[in-house]
Amino acid sequence: MKRILSLCLGLVAFVAVPVMAQAPAAAPTGKIHGHVINPTGAPQGAGNVTALPSGKDKGDVFQVNAQGEFTGEVPAGTYTLVFRMPDTPQDKQVDKIENVKVTAGQTTEQDIDMSREAYVKTLPADQQKQLEDMKKHNSEALKANEVIKHLNADLKTVADDIHEADATKDPAAKTAKFTEAEQLMLKDTAAKTDASILWARLCQAEVGLKKFDDAITSCKKAVDLETTSKKPNPEVQGLAQSILGEAYARTGKVEDANAAYDAAAKANPPQASFYLKNQAVIFFQQNNAQAQIAAADKAIAANPNPNDPNLAILYYLKGQGLVGSATMGPDPKNPKQQIIILPPGCAEAYQKYLELAPNGPYAADAQGILQQAGQKVSSSYKAGKKS
Missing domain, CATH: 1.25.40.10 (Tetratricopeptide repeat domain)
Structure with a gap:
């Protein structure tokens, strides 16, 4: 008797164990990505896009960033994308794109382009004229x-x-x-x-x-x-x-x-x-x-700056211009010897060149002319040794 009782109790205990219900499999999803473009052709950097499943009046809402982009993930299916500005009432819309098909595991690219002709024609005539003028100017x-x-x-x-x-x-x-x-x-x-x-x-x-x-x-x-x-x-x-x-x-x-x-x-x-x-x-x-x-x-x-080294070439050019008017004459210190008689300002120009550029490319030329004119060279120029 005890044996039968034990068996019955075991059966009761087994039957009483609850069965775990299985969760329904998640619907496969896909991504939606796009740009919102305003009637001028520029990115619309504000607002939101609602993805409405076919036959539904509610859906997932995705924000539009400053570059006019929006991105979201929804179950695979067909959607209407509704764009609203931040201040657009929920029962109103600015624009919409219908029959947007989202495939599982893929990204669907869909822009909301309000510069398209079909949308622009819905605007008042004065706005259409303003847009036309603006586009032409742009x-x-x-x-x-x-x-x-x-x-x-x-x-x-x-x-x-x-x-x-x-x-x-x-x-x-x-x-x-x-x-x-x-x-x-x-x-x-x-x-x-x-x-x-x-x-x-x-x-x-x-x-x-x-x-x-x-x-x-x-x-x-x-x-x-x-x-x-x-x-x-x-x-x-x-x-x-x-x-x-x-x-x-x-x-x-x-x-x-x-x-x-x-x-x-x-x-x-x-x-x-x-x-x-x-x-x-x-x-x-x-x-x-x-x-x-x-x-x-x-x-x-x-x-x-009178001592600017960049002036050296100018003093040399001045001296070169003046030396063309030089003449030959007796050396005051040795009348029997002929020397170059420089016109006024010429010797001073060469001396200034040597002062500013004692080792400049025209230093030997300037010194040589001064020496032929019996002038003492008042500079630190030193001629190189002849080979």
Whole structure:
């Protein structure tokens, strides 16, 4: 009897054990990602997107970030994406995209583009007109920006070309660099006729190619544009006037050259000494001693530091311009010996050169002229030993 009772109790205990219910399998999901674009074509950096399953009036809400992007994850299925601004009532909507199919395990890309024609046509007529005008303006601005981008790239190339052309001693390489610069600036001045810097760089390239008449025309164009500009650029003015001065100097128009260089110095005072120094060098290259002396004196006067080593070349150029007027005559200390009689200011110019550049490239030349003139060289220059 006890045995049967025990068996019955065991059966009762077994039956009483509860059975665990199994949770339903989670529905497979997919991702939705997209951009919200406002009617102007720009990102809509505020608001939210609701993913409504087909036949439902409620769904998951995803926030739109500052870049106009939204991202979310929903069960696989077909959805309507509803966009609302932060202040849009829940029973209203700004825009919607229907029949968006989300596949399990995949990302569905779907933008809400309110610049599309179908949406824009739903707006009031005055808003449509404003959008049309805005898009036209933006399109023109984008085109202008693209042009400016290309022009700036060309200007950098031209600046590099001119620098390399000035540095090389190979005539063919020099011509090639100036030619490339000229071709770029001819193209760019045709594309944008009102940019003074383009004309100034064209002028610079034309001077390098010895096309002086063309250069004068181009530089004058740059100067005219700067003169009528509401915001003149001193650096462009200085560049254009100084290159114009060089073109005039190379063609023997001394008065015009002097006027242009003076205008460059006046337009851009910080570079005045540089412009006038170039003026003296160019007149030296043109064998115009009088213009060379005058330009050297102006450049020296424009430098506030009388002991600036950069002045050395100017004193040498002044001396070189003056020495051409030297004569031969008896040495006061030894009348039987002939020496060079230097014109006023010549010896002082050479002495100043030696003072500022005692070991400069023209030191031996300056010392030699002073010694032939019976002058005592008051500098620390020491001639190298002859081999």
